[in-house]
Amino acid sequence: MTSGILKEARHPNLPIATFKCLAIFKRVLEEEESKMIGDQKKELSELVKWSEDSGAMWLHMLLSSGFFDSPSFPCMQLRRHKGADWWDERLIEYEDTEEVETFVANKLHDLEAYDKIKDKVEHYKALMDNKEMELDTFIRTVSALLDSN
Numbered sequence: 276m277t278s279g280i281l282k283e284a285r286h287p288n289l290p291i292a293t294f295k296c297l298a299i300f301k302r303v304l305e306e307e308e309s310k311m312i313g314d315q316k317k318e319l320s321e322l323v324k325w326s327e328d329s330g331a332m333w334l335h336m337l338l339s340s341g342f343f344d345s346p347s348f349p350c351m352q353l354r355r356h357k358g359a360d361w362w363d364e365r366l367i368e369y370e371d372t373e374e375v376e377t378f379v380a381n382k383l384h385d386l387e388a389y390d391k392i393k394d395k396v397e398h399y400k401a402l403m404d405n406k407e408m409e410l411d412t413f414i415r416t417v418s419a420l421l422d423s424n
Contacts, residue, residue, distance in 0.1 A: 330356035
């Protein structure tokens with residue numbers, strides 16, 4: 276994949292809104308920290324600043340969301356931070372490898388299993404909503420279903 280393929284296919288206002296929220300968060304955090312006493316006074320705001328400056332913030336967003344897609348906002352921010360060459364090298368490094376093929380196959384299997392469970396849970400919920408199943412029976416049934424997978 277080349278950088279030309281990685282187009283920013285996202286809502287145009289997303290970066291503006293995200294950075295506005297981040298600025299508000301940092302301002303409020305600094306205001307609250309200014310009220311604190313002791314050695315921990317600026318610890319959190321400094322950590323947030325480091326995270327933003329180092330690019331760790333975007334990597335953390337990717338890892339914690341479990342969703343990795345090149346046009347996504349965190350991916351594009353990490354790409355901007357690390358540089359297009361670094362990003363393209365990483366993509367080429369893992370492109371069409373057996374590890375990627377195995378990962379995708381496993382994720383597709385997981386998605387299929389999830390869809391089956393979701394359909395069953397929705398069916399049981401409909402029964403409960405229609406008063407054909409008691410709440411405690413619904414909870415036991417869904418818990419057993421989740422535990423079996």
